[in-house]
Amino acid sequence: MPGSIQNAAPATVLPxxxxxxxxxxxxxxxxxxxxxxxxxxxxxxxxxxxxxxxMSKRLTPTxxxxxxxxxxxxxxxxxxxxxxxxxxxxxxxxxxPAGAAAAxxxxxxxxxxxxxxxxxxxxxxxxxxxxxA
Amino acid sequence: xxxxxxxxxxxxxxxTGTFPIxxxxxYGRAHRPEVVIHSFESGNTKIEQRFLLGNGAKRFxxxxxxxxxxxxxxxxxxxxxxxxxxxxxxxxxxxDNGVGTTAYTCRFANEPLSWDxxxxxxxxxxxxxxxxxxxxxPAYTIASTETRFPGTAxxxxxxxxxxxxxxxxxxxPKQPGYPAICLSDRRCTIGGQLYLPRLLEFDGxxxxxxxxxxEARFTFGNADRVMRDLANDVDLFRAAVEFSLFHVGxxxxxxxxxxxxxxxxxxxxxxxxxxxxxxxxxxxxxxxxRHISRTCWKQFSDGGGMSVHGAGKPRPGALPFSRQYELxxxxxxxxxxxxxxxxxxxxxxAGRTAGRPHQRQLDGHVGFRTVxxxxxxxxxxxxxx
Numbered sequence: 001m002p003g004s005i006q007n008a009a010p011a012t013v014l015p016x017x018x019x020x021x022x023x024x025x026x027x028x029x030x031x032x033x034x035x036x037x038x039x040x041x042x043x044x045x046x047x048x049x050x051x052x053x054x055m056s057k058r059l060t061p062t063x064x065x066x067x068x069x070x071x072x073x074x075x076x077x078x079x080x081x082x083x084x085x086x087x088x089x090x091x092x093x094x095x096x097p098a099g100a101a102a103a104x105x106x107x108x109x110x111x112x113x114x115x116x117x118x119x120x121x122x123x124x125x126x127x128x129x130x131x132x133a
Numbered sequence: 134x135x136x137x138x139x140x141x142x143x144x145x146x147x148x149t150g151t152f153p154i155x156x157x158x159x160y161g162r163a164h165r166p167e168v169v170i171h172s173f174e175s176g177n178t179k180i181e182q183r184f185l186l187g188n189g190a191k192r193f194x195x196x197x198x199x200x201x202x203x204x205x206x207x208x209x210x211x212x213x214x215x216x217x218x219x220x221x222x223x224x225x226x227x228x229d230n231g232v233g234t235t236a237y238t239c240r241f242a243n244e245p246l247s248w249d250x251x252x253x254x255x256x257x258x259x260x261x262x263x264x265x266x267x268x269x270x271p272a273y274t275i276a277s278t279e280t281r282f283p284g285t286a287x288x289x290x291x292x293x294x295x296x297x298x299x300x301x302x303x304x305x306p307k308q309p310g311y312p313a314i315c316l317s318d319r320r321c322t323i324g325g326q327l328y329l330p331r332l333l334e335f336d337g338x339x340x341x342x343x344x345x346x347x348e349a350r351f352t353f354g355n356a357d358r359v360m361r362d363l364a365n366d367v368d369l370f371r372a373a374v375e376f377s378l379f380h381v382g383x384x385x386x387x388x389x390x391x392x393x394x395x396x397x398x399x400x401x402x403x404x405x406x407x408x409x410x411x412x413x414x415x416x417x418x419x420x421x422x423r424h425i426s427r428t429c430w431k432q433f434s435d436g437g438g439m440s441v442h443g444a445g446k447p448r449p450g451a452l453p454f455s456r457q458y459e460l461x462x463x464x465x466x467x468x469x470x471x472x473x474x475x476x477x478x479x480x481x482x483a484g485r486t487a488g489r490p491h492q493r494q495l496d497g498h499v500g501f502r503t504v505x506x507x508x509x510x511x512x513x514x515x516x517x518x
Contacts, residue, residue, distance in 0.1 A: 022249065023247055026217075026246055028216050030243055032218055033333065033354030033356040035187065036186040037188055037267060038188065039320055039330040040190075040240070042218055044217070048213070093253075
């Protein structure tokens with residue numbers, strides 16, 4: 001019998017940049033039966049929640065190029081990488097480009113396509129990240 | 134006292150804690166009774182019959198336009214401690230007039246918890262849905278019990294536009310002394326018997342004048358793995374299944390169908406499916422049930438069933454493998470030869486079958502065909518390919 005699937009082994013860190021909107025979501029994998037009268041049964045499938053983030057950014061052409069190159073190098077959703085949730089790092093809003101700091105660090109992958117909208121001197125892009133283990 | 138299904142205890146989730154966020158205006162509350170409506174063309178198409186399936190659970194919408202960081206962290210930790218939609222808690226819902234609150238036992242809806250960060254220490258909760266867990270169950274008395282066909286009182290009651298029918302299933306395993314399993318699509322007591330919510334769907338119950346049997350299918354909730362544990366605890370195969378409908382208006386219990394479980398299935402999902410059939414099912418089965426495989430099931434040169442000994446040498450007088458396979462294949466291609474006749478023929482020595490007139494007749498009878506055979510000896514078994 002083959003063994004268990006290995007854990008993700010990120011080797012890179014998402015380039016840090018400011019966001020114009022930042023949404024954090026978390027969800028538990030829960031099996032639920034719901035009945036017409038309101039009763040329900042449920043059981044949890046996981047010991048902790050799966051986090052995801054959705055960020056919109058307005059970037060300079062250089063920042064945009066850096067982020068897009070990073071997305072392309074990760075081949076979209078294929079390869080995992082480290083992401084620092086700025087509200088959970090110590091100190092807050094810090095980022096370790098080497099990926100050594102553990103506080104606020106999550107192994108993630110991209111979720112979705114790359115879509116950018118270029119304006120005068122700035123481009124807007126929305127990315128979504130999903131936690132992997 | 135916890136509920137039990139058979140000998141399996143149904144997990145009871147005890148509410149712990151109080152929801153930490155006081156919602157902003159407008160706070161929402163919604164519930165939608167599930168009603169199936171049948172429309173008729175009479176009465177200028179305004180005649181309809183409405184079947185109430187259930188009153189539905191109350192849902193509370195909580196929004197917080199601006200949330201301090203301490204509130205965000207409290208909500209985050211509360212959500213994590215309840216494992217999302219798993220755990221129950223108390224929610225103090227603001228009253229409609231804005232004065233005071235009313236406590237409800239709730240759980241999170243099975244959806245992600247999201248917040249938008251507005252700044253370094255300010256967040257916004259766009260919406261989280263809480264679902265009430267019902268705490269009371271109705272009880273009904275039985276005025277009469279009828280079998281299959283409704284009596285006069287129920288016939289009259291079924292003409293009303295408003296109907297409420299409660300499906301109930303009673304399963305009695307063959308194991309002597311095992312408790313009967315009483316299930317429904319809601320928690321209710323009918324005639325002193327408690328029925329637990331577990332029935333999600335049922336279909337397949339029909340009536341025909343042919344010789345076909347009913348194959349009723351029931352889908353039970355298995356999110357908490359109680360039905361899996363039940364199947365591990367008692368043999369459900371051939372357990373008696375009784376399906377009844379309780380008419381709430383007339384308090385008549387109509388015993389509609391009875392059969393036996395012929396199959397059940399579960400997977401990683403939240404449902405447990407049961408297939409049941411009535412007494413005609415067995416009469417329509419081809420016998421014996423056979424499974425066709427390309428792999429020979431006999432042990433190589435075991436001196437018993439396998440008519441080969443030595444290194445691939447046929448036993449003197451036995452049919453060569455190619456003939457065995459061809460004969461077996463021909464017999465399997467024939468629907469006119471039932472049962473294990475081919476096995477009996479294969480055990481006969483070649484000298485008593487091959488080349489004889491009755492063998493040739495048999496070949497013609499079964500539509501004999503030549504199949505290329507690759508004999509492989511591996512792992513002590515012979516694979517015919």
